[in-house]
């Protein structure tokens with residue numbers, strides 16, 4: 132008799148940017164790399180791509196870079212469920228998705244404050260905040276308006292979600308250096324999107340330079356890379372590939388920066404760059 136083990140097509144807890152919409156396409160793409168004995172998920176996020184990789188390729192050494200401590204969130208699902216059970220009692224008489232009034236919000240906050248162990252603020256946010264809004268601390272959560280989006284059911288415990296997977300944690304560059312010595316690696320490269328809201332991620336704001344640096348990983352390697360039409364990275368690379376500009380035109384240039392204030396709290400820098408061509 133064979134026992135059917137669970138397979139995942141989405142992460143067991145909320146995670147912004149998880150690639151659940153690519154789950155079946157990724158399974159197909161993975162078949163093109165049967166010779167890759169090691170699969171490294173450099174920007175692991177929820178670990179979903181690592182999980183799918185291990186399910187499809189049990190023979191492979193699968194590495195998940197858990198930059199955001201997702202494994203810890205998974206380990207504490209029962210604690211998260213316990214908190215949500217308490218919240219449900221507080222909002223029992225409220226209409227779903229309605230605003231949670233102050234006294235009930237305070238009651239919820241005091242439930243969280245009493246929690247002495249790990250609190251999964253991202254999962255809690257998805258039960259209390261406006262859709263797609265996440266906070267990562269109690270202080271930040273307190274400042275938000277609460278809505279009754281409290282889950283009606285517990286999260287399932289996700290036993291075995293990371294079984295068979297090597298979990299590491301570090302900047303993707305370190306992880307790349309560590310595993311590039313292995314033969315025939317497949318790199319999964321799903322960086323934060325350029326200029327998008329990465330506030331739930333455990334990182335600072337991603338600038339164009341950071342984003343372009345990632346392209347080094349793609350040179351001469353087996354990779355599966357994710358991007359979106361919000362970042363024009365593919366268009367930029369195609370343009371550079373045409374060889375229309377062969378060197379940085381701004382080398383040895385000078386710049387003058389003027390701050391433009393749009394309103395009381397938003398400003399940007401306008402930049403004038405100038406250079407005299409070098410005398411022959």
Ligand SMILES: C[S@@+](CC[C@H](N)C(=O)[O-])C[C@H]1O[C@@H](n2cnc3c(N)ncnc32)[C@H](O)[C@@H]1O
Nearest residue numbers: 148149150174176177198302303321323332334
């Ligand atoms: C688009 S998400 C990846 C989503 C993932 N593929 C999934 O399906 O859940 C990008 C991830 O890269 C992480 N990250 C940000 N800076 C990083 C860095 N320097 N090194 C590794 N990961 C980083 C973010 O915190 C976020 O988890």
